[in-house]
Amino acid sequence: MAFSITEWYNDKLEGEVILNFNGSITPDLITEALDTIENSLNLKNEKNKIRKKVYNVFVECLQNLYHHVDKAPVELIDNQENNFGVIILSKDGSFYRISTGNFVDKSKINVIKDRIDQVNSLSDKEIKMLYLDIMSNGEFSDKGGGGLGMLDIVRKTGNKLEYYFYKYNDSHIFFSLDVYIS
């Protein structure tokens, strides 16, 4: 069956949706989105600890999108809008879920997959060691991140990353990522 963004989207809207955005991921959008979730009553009533964790991981997810998305298929975007991405934050039962979706070039699938599989395979202690190692020895990438994003998300949430690559058409792959904060 062909992949449908609409169906994917509807799937991710389960639970109480706190923020739901699809479009161009820009620095201004990130500021606005953060402002929106800070004003959410769900989060305002949370313990400090959880609230800050959600903000922190949310920003990291959005900035991952900002730095790494590839071009979307032309029929999906208006006026060649760049940096197309989707982000949804919802509260589903006892946990918060951050889902992101974006297009990536076929050539990057293996790199992303290996990266996430590696992070998912590590114990808490190994994650911490690797984080410290990259932070103290790693070089900044031209995008400024330096490969700490995924590690940081897993370290802060204590949960594995759930991801999937959907074939959209011959040249476009849709990358879906779910992060759980409990």
Next chain:
Amino acid sequence: METIVREGTPKTPYVRLDGEKGIIEIKGRSIPENSIEFYKPLIDWLEEYGSGVSSDTAVNVQLEYFNTSSSKCILDIFKKLENIFKKGQKVEVNWYYEEDDEDMFEAGEDYQSIINIPFKMIEMEE
């Protein structure tokens, strides 16, 4: 030396670098997309400060949260401070965190494990 003050913004922290008093303060949140752009002038300032400092330096870090690209820049700040400490000047870091904020506590521990300067972990009540 010129004192640098940067007011806080939704994505960058309040910063005060006061060479005369030997006080360095970073407060708020640090989540810019381009951390190098924000931190480079501060790191350059510390480099210059380190070359002529002859008194004690107190460093107060009270961050709400920060992104991973800031984490490396903050480490670079600590590396500059470590150089000052190695030259025999007194440097003390006060790392503030809210009482239940394990993430910020652990971040302080991370830096402490990499950087060889005295760290004081200070818990703040909510």
